[in-house]
Amino acid sequence: MNPIKIINGHFDQVSWVNSIDCDFVMGNNVDTWKINVSSNLTSLDACLAIMQPEEIAAAGRFFHTNDKNRFIITRGAVRIILGKYLSLPPETLKFDIIKNKKPFVVNSTNTDLHFNISHSGDWIMLAVSDLEVGADTEFLNHLFNYKEIMYDYFSDPEANFIKQKTPVDRFFLLWTRKEALIKATGKGLVDNIESLPGLDGTHTIASDIISSTDDWLISSFKLEPDYIASIAYDPSISKTSFFSFNF
Numbered sequence: 001m002n003p004i005k006i007i008n009g010h011f012d013q014v015s016w017v018n019s020i021d022c023d024f025v026m027g028n029n030v031d032t033w034k035i036n037v038s039s040n041l042t043s044l045d046a047c048l049a050i051m052q053p054e055e056i057a058a059a060g061r062f063f064h065t066n067d068k069n070r071f072i073i074t075r076g077a078v079r080i081i082l083g084k085y086l087s088l089p090p091e092t093l094k095f096d097i098i099k100n101k102k103p104f105v106v107n108s109t110n111t112d113l114h115f116n117i118s119h120s121g122d123w124i125m126l127a128v129s130d131l132e133v134g135a136d137t138e139f140l141n142h143l144f145n146y147k148e149i150m151y152d153y154f155s156d157p158e159a160n161f162i163k164q165k166t167p168v169d170r171f172f173l174l175w176t177r178k179e180a181l182i183k184a185t186g187k188g189l190v191d192n193i194e195s196l197p198g199l200d201g202t203h204t205i206a207s208d209i210i211s212s213t214d215d216w217l218i219s220s221f222k223l224e225p226d227y228i229a230s231i232a233y234d235p236s237i238s239k240t241s242f243f244s245f246n247f
Contacts, residue, residue: 004215006196006203007235008177011221016244024084026113026130029239032231034223035077035124036246037070043247044069047076050091074124077245078117081126085113102186116183123223127231132214134184136176137229146171153178155194169228174198176230177218184232185212 022031048056055075062068079090082105086093094106105113115128116135127135146168150159154174162170177198196210197203207213216232219240223229231240 002207002213003204004207004210004212005235006181006205007215007217008197008200008203009217009219010200011219011240014221014242016242019081019243019245022084022241022243026085026128028130028237029241030127030129030133030231030233030237031241031243032135032229033077033081033126033128033243033245035073035126035244037066037073037122037124040073040077040247041069043076044072046247047072047079050079051075052094070119070124074117074119076247077124078115078126080247081128081245082113082115085128098186102183118179118183118229120227123227125223125229127233129233129237131234131237132184132186134180134182134232135229136179136183137223137227138172138176140169140172140226140228142168144168144171151194153193154198158194158198161199172228173220173230176228177220177232180218180230180232181210181216184216185210 016034059068059071062071079093083090083093086105095103096106097103103115103117112130113128114130114132115126116133118125118136120137121139123137125135125137127133146162150162150171154162158174162174178193178196181196192209195205197205215235217235217237218230218232220228220230
């Protein structure tokens, strides 16, 4: 199969603006949203009120309260945000999954809306685009024993990069890039994840590694001081915007 390009880079400065400044119109752009769990706990009942019965049942199966609350806040926020893009009441949205658990809205005539969700710790991230998009965020847990699994997921050059300084930060930087790419393509588990390039720069790989014939641009940034994030999207995207959501 023909080779494809993976371009890895950074957003050095990300300006998060209030959702009131979003026009909720897709047009060759990626809108990235962040939602804090703790600051929105007073809206749990409002979220439950717009969720479908199967979602409420799924929430009830969580053992830990923190996980349950994050699930409810995620579903509520995603329904409200996507409802605005689709001009549909949030409680009417019906979701399904395609290959490898990639979600989509079933009851929308807008087939050009794509989204991807990630969460870690106290934060949720949602990326929305009119082209395929993938998103991943991770809490920078400096107690994490990255050494045990580093060589399972990273190439030798990547492992050397991680070991130079701030190793946990570098580990999760590369990890979010690989995860965002996997989620963008709907690939699911990749047997040779170490072959997905995570270092800065332009890389050429065989298209069958990721089951994609498209080139990808992966941009990394700080979601919060202790959270790293990456989004993967088509290099033809002309605009990226960042919004902070509160109920």
